[in-house]
Amino acid sequence: EPxxxxxxxHQVTQMGQEVILRCVPISNHLYFYWYRQILGQKVEFxxxxxNNEISEKSEIFxxxxxxxxxxxxxxxxxxxxxxxxxxxxxxxxxxxxxxxxLETQYFGPGTRLLVL
Amino acid sequence: xxxxxxxxxxxxxxxxxxxxxxCTYSDRGSQSFFWYRQYSGKSPELIMFIxxxxxxxxxxxxxxxxxxxxxxxxxxxxxxxxxxxTYLCAVSGGSYIPTFGRGTSLIVHP
Numbered sequence: 198e199p200x201x202x203x204x205x206x207h208q209v210t211q212m213g214q215e216v217i218l219r220c221v222p223i224s225n226h227l228y229f230y231w232y233r234q235i236l237g238q239k240v241e242f243x244x245x246x247x248n249n250e251i252s253e254k255s256e257i258f259x260x261x262x263x264x265x266x267x268x269x270x271x272x273x274x275x276x277x278x279x280x281x282x283x284x285x286x287x288x289x290x291x292x293x294x295x296x297x298x299l300e301t302q303y304f305g306p307g308t309r310l311l312v313l
Numbered sequence: 314x315x316x317x318x319x320x321x322x323x324x325x326x327x328x329x330x331x332x333x334x335x336c337t338y339s340d341r342g343s344q345s346f347f348w349y350r351q352y353s354g355k356s357p358e359l360i361m362f363i364x365x366x367x368x369x370x371x372x373x374x375x376x377x378x379x380x381x382x383x384x385x386x387x388x389x390x391x392x393x394x395x396x397x398x399t400y401l402c403a404v405s406g407g408s409y410i411p412t413f414g415r416g417t418s419l420i421v422h423p
Contacts, residue, residue: 239317240357240401240413253410288356299347299403299411304356 199223201305209311218308220272220289229272230290279312315340319414332389336402348387349401392421
């Protein structure tokens with residue numbers, strides 16, 4: 198069964214450093230998403246991406262964040278200057294076809310980011 | 314601010330019993346309602362989604378929606394120890410941007 202993959206599974210970084218989290222969506226999917234979940238807190242939507250553009254973004258997704266689809270398979274989330282409060286699990290998701298709701302989204306296993 | 318509220322639990326039920334998980338939401342414009350299961354350190358796994366008032370059944374799971382009361386619930390029949398997890402309620406409206414609750418921890422003891 199096709200699945201969304203994410204690398205790395207764990208990332209430790211120093212405050213102020215840039216990090217790039219990588220995702221490989223399911224191959225025929227067209228919509229891509231990033232979510233985050235701070236430990237013990239709720240899952241929060243960050244951004245959706247379609248046709249090489251951001252479709253929607255939340256208030257969390259400020260100028261420190263950016264997304265990119267650098268090639269035909271990868272989808273990345275970059276945090277330019279990490280803060281302690283960026284420590285969280287980051288989930289990538291993808292969906293087939295046009296503008297899928299949650300029921301169409303396949304979640305990856307997540308990257309746990311720890312900012313020291 | 315759109316809110317989705319869940320009792321954090323833990324909800325403890327004996328094996329074989331019915332577990333009832335509840336969720337309320339603040340946005341009356343919400344259209345789609347979801348239940349996820351999340352094991353510790355893992356990604357959310359979609360269990361059920363429901364759009365219309367009433368009940369929707371899938372195997373041991375039943376989702377119940379009451380839009381007038383802004384209330385959605387999940388019933389798990391014949392609970393198993395493997396059902397022990399955190400259950401997340403999520404809600405979305407026309408924009409498709411979902412709002413998640415913080416989840417209810419369920420413990421099914423043998």
